[in-house]
Amino acid sequence: MSTPMPDPVRRQLASPALAGIWRRARSHVEQNGLSPTGKITVDLETATAEVLGGLLGRTIAARKTKIDIADLDQALRGSAAQCGLLSVLEVLGGPLKDRSALRTEKAAQTASLWAQLDTELKAVGLQDRPWVPRWIDGLRRAGLLARARGDASLLISQVCAVLGALRPALDGGESTGRWELGQLASSHTKGAHGLDSQALAAAAVLRAVAAATDRPDPTTAQERRDLWLSVGVNPDNVSGTVIVWGLRPPGKGSWATMMRSRADLGLVTHITLQEWEVAAGLEPWAAPAELIRICENPQVLQAAAAARVSRPLLCVSGNPSIIGLLAIAALAAQGIPAAYHGDFDAAGIEIANRLHRLGVEPWRMSRRDYLDAVATLSPLNSIALAGDVPSCEWDAELTATMNHMGLAVHEEALLDALLGDLS
Template sequence: MTNAGAEGEPPLDAESLAFLNRPGLTRLWAAARTRLERGGLQPTGTIRLQNLDAQEREALSLLLARPVTGPTATIRLPDLDIRLRASAVGRGLAATLAELGPPLTDRRAARNAAQAERIRLWSAAETTLAATPLAGQPWARPWLEEIRRGGTLTRQPSGTALTTVTQAIDTLATLFPGTTPGPAPATWGRGELATRTTGSAHGLDDGTLLARLVLRGIAAARGADVPTDAPGRRALWRRASVIPDEVSSTVLTYGLRPRGGTWGEKTLRERADRALETHLTLRELRTLRLNMPPGTRVHVCENPRVVEAAADAGCTAPLVCTSGSATTVVLTLLDALATAGCAFAYHGDFDWTGIALANRIMERYRAEPWRMTAADYEYLATRAELHGTPSLPLAGPQVAAVWDAELAPIMEAFGVALHEECALEPLLGDLE
């Protein structure tokens, strides 16, 4: 609330301000504010207040200079405006409300302005599209119309919306420079393409609004569905001669011995024989054949320290590390191993984030818990307590373990988070 007067008017005196701020008038001012903001800030029409209590009836009677005795009152806003001007308040309803609360918003004008802005946005988008090779492609205008109907852009600030749709059109025109949606003459890296059309190498990063709009355009050009997962999005980029980043993210592996005579298969076997860990990229996984011996049991861990310790100990069992997250590259490798007929055993941190990750892996691959039961947790927590190991508090909301209903309650009872490194000794024993 502010004591500053409306523009050109002195502030309300303390007595008038105190009267207008009486609790009995609170609902009146709220209803009047709503009506004025919807009606172009003009004091027209009526408001109806129901279920009035004694305090409200008294305050309204004094304000309106007429008795209000029943549970309901109907107030004509023109009359209230005149009454305020003629009283010690000395100003109309709009100025009074502005003094009692935040500035009034002319919602009708705002709606009209927003509508005009939308018209300008789509007119500019149509003009931009018409000036590119996309104008001759039958899918382009339906793509733009679908974006318009979806409303995503109109929820953005006007400048952002115009920039985004313009960049989407420019990007698609770069990818499809001819009059038919054939492949572009050049192959683009996604970062390179983004730099050319947005000025930023990250302009087309996965998950950005611009990337979503461009992918919708590529799907329209190719007659394909819009993908809902990361592998599908990467595949769609490739259909437009765009190479997504497939080398910066890796999955840490150890002890994989696929059968076969290709360079990649031989390399994995040789590194496994030398007790060397291997980082695999998405690019490698797209071409690598993981023909594993039938029934191969692959252990999956959460933390790289387990892989490091397994390598130091010369363990022989296959091991895959999620590095704390089920990223696309991790899931791509596990999917390939599952397709090859491998079985999985999973171990991770005993904290709620670790349990959530374990749930995801176990449900997706029907993995067995690997020393991840309530009994395993209780043993490790008790041992840490006996050894005087400083404890890490268990934080966050509880997450039930899909493989052991007793695990979450016992973790809650101990209240201690245990990272995977606490279990290195028994884990390494299983990997020998």
């Protein structure tokens, strides 16, 4: 209001008896586009009814009653206040907010953000992927864009840029050409820490990876790490390893010489990505005709070391890390044959499929091998399959047989046969 309200009038209107009315009136007009129309319902005590009746110029009973906002506005204009309801509310409680307009504006901003997401997904060639609807629904449910607030548009741009860089892996290709997590973040976000575990961009990207690989959204550090590794992103270069036994590289370099010495001493070696980059990736791991066998579980390599088998064995410890994939790809590139054995379960077959696409042959992973292993199981060590087994790329009958039998066989159950092949 242009003319300040006289203090006596202000004190009268600020009476505690009227506080509930002003509170309801403020809420109403803020939800009503700041229009002084409509009605509010209030419970009137005697004191409030008397003050309100005096203001409106009529007797009002002390009970629940409806107040016409337009009448209240007009009464205030004709009173000593000499201003309408909106001005009175601002004098008593500060500036009003047009919440209806704010909702409309927010809805428009939100729609614009989702439209931006569609546009940027199209720009990186991912808009039509079957996993995208699940991913977007998950973003909505988790409120990730809302949590980004004023940075939501930037978040979308960064996330889509990262997904574009990972598109070959998201499309099911093997990602042996790896990224360091910090490098990926530096290239596509605000800095090297843009994809750290607490960053919203990391949460959004990993939800996309989970959707693309048909996995649940990650809830643990290990699950987040596994998702990064599945698309060729290495969270660090020292914790992921490939474990080797009896590896005797034929080269004359320092690393090959060291590995032969370790093999002669009967030592197990954990090879990290850092070691690969500095030395291990610079020399062949075996002669071209030498078969390198690969297992899924460390217990198998442990048993091989205890038995001091004569042939080399690599262990990828479950889903292969970046170093595991790099080593296996290098074997194929150098013409060194490799064969893999893993668990007869859904995860084991999926890992075997991935390695098979890299040129690794199955090792005792046929339908006959599975049935022979099942025949040795007792009721005490029989384990039910968890979920359907994916299609097996090297033995069309294996998947159907496993799903029919409904039993998983961990590779330790074939330990004697595996060790026999390595002796």
